[in-house]
Amino acid sequence: MSCKIIQIMRIGFISDIHGSFTALEAVLADIKKEGVDQLICLGDTVSLGPQPCEVLDALREWNAVTIMGNHDQAILDPERAEAFEITSHLIPDLEWGVKRLPASDMAFIRSFKNTHTVRFENGIELLAFHGSPKATTDLIVATTPQDNLDDLFRGQSASVFIGGHSHIQMHRRNGKNLILNSGSVGNAFLYPFTPGNPPRLLPWAEYAILEQDGNFLRSDMRRVYFDIDKLLGLVKESGLPGTDWWFRQYAETP
Numbered sequence: 649m650s651c652k653i654i655q656i657m658r659i660g661f662i663s664d665i666h667g668s669f670t671a672l673e674a675v676l677a678d679i680k681k682e683g684v685d686q687l688i689c690l691g692d693t694v695s696l697g698p699q700p701c702e703v704l705d706a707l708r709e710w711n712a713v714t715i716m717g718n719h720d721q722a723i724l725d726p727e728r729a730e731a732f733e734i735t736s737h738l739i740p741d742l743e744w745g746v747k748r749l750p751a752s753d754m755a756f757i758r759s760f761k762n763t764h765t766v767r768f769e770n771g772i773e774l775l776a777f778h779g780s781p782k783a784t785t786d787l788i789v790a791t792t793p794q795d796n797l798d799d800l801f802r803g804q805s806a807s808v809f810i811g812g813h814s815h816i817q818m819h820r821r822n823g824k825n826l827i828l829n830s831g832s833v834g835n836a837f838l839y840p841f842t843p844g845n846p847p848r849l850l851p852w853a854e855y856a857i858l859e860q861d862g863n864f865l866r867s868d869m870r871r872v873y874f875d876i877d878k879l880l881g882l883v884k885e886s887g888l889p890g891t892d893w894w895f896r897q898y899a900e901t902p
């Protein structure tokens with residue numbers, strides 16, 4: 649029996665799609681053009697947006713390795729949504745999504761991984777996660793204090809780390825290591841979310857491509873415009889409890 653070894657050289661990372669297939673479709677078209685060997689989704693796939701089923705269908709179609717986000721955990725266990733740090737005003741939207749997902753989609757979400765390790769041919773080890781290697785709800789941004797980073801990454805053997813959750817692209821050196829964030833496909837934020845300070849959405853979708861380049865990894869943080877009017881039309885038709893929020897966000901987009 650022959651065994652085909654696929655060498656992973658170029659990986660697309662998508663995260664925080666949040667039920668916006670309109671944004672994901674634009675990103676996937678760009679990824680197709682760029683060409684990748686593998687697609688990795690860093691979590692928060694379906695809650696809040698109008699197209700949860702379409703998002704999951706696309707992840708299956710692309711055979712994406714998918715990591716569990718805090719919103720995915722809350723979709724599976726909505727009674728404990730606040731334990732997964734879902735703000736109370738978002739819970740009706742979360743429940744709207746739960747009602748639309750058939751058992752097969754719930755089983756797919758249950759199969760998402762906690763973390764995923766990639767070893768590139770040049771020996772570089774990468775660890776992918778949602779919030780941090782320790783928890784889906786850990787928020788890592790450019791200003792996260794060094795002591796917190798030391799706690800979150802202690803004992804890890806990888807030298808390159810990539811997550812989502814903040815909805816903000818990041819390329820941060822941490823000693824000899826690198827911490828990346830691919831941003832958000834469905835809800836790219838202008839500034840980090842803090843309680844009492846509602847996020848503002850940016851008018852594009854974000855993702856990243858990492859590619860082996862000799863002894864190094866090259867990272868390409870990408871942004872793709874998508875059809876916001878089409879998305880808002882779908883939001884309106886959907887009857888999502890947060891419909892007004894979506895319209896307000898894009899009316900105020902900088």
Ligand SMILES: [Fe+2]
Nearest residue numbers: 664692719813
């Ligand atoms: Fe998210």
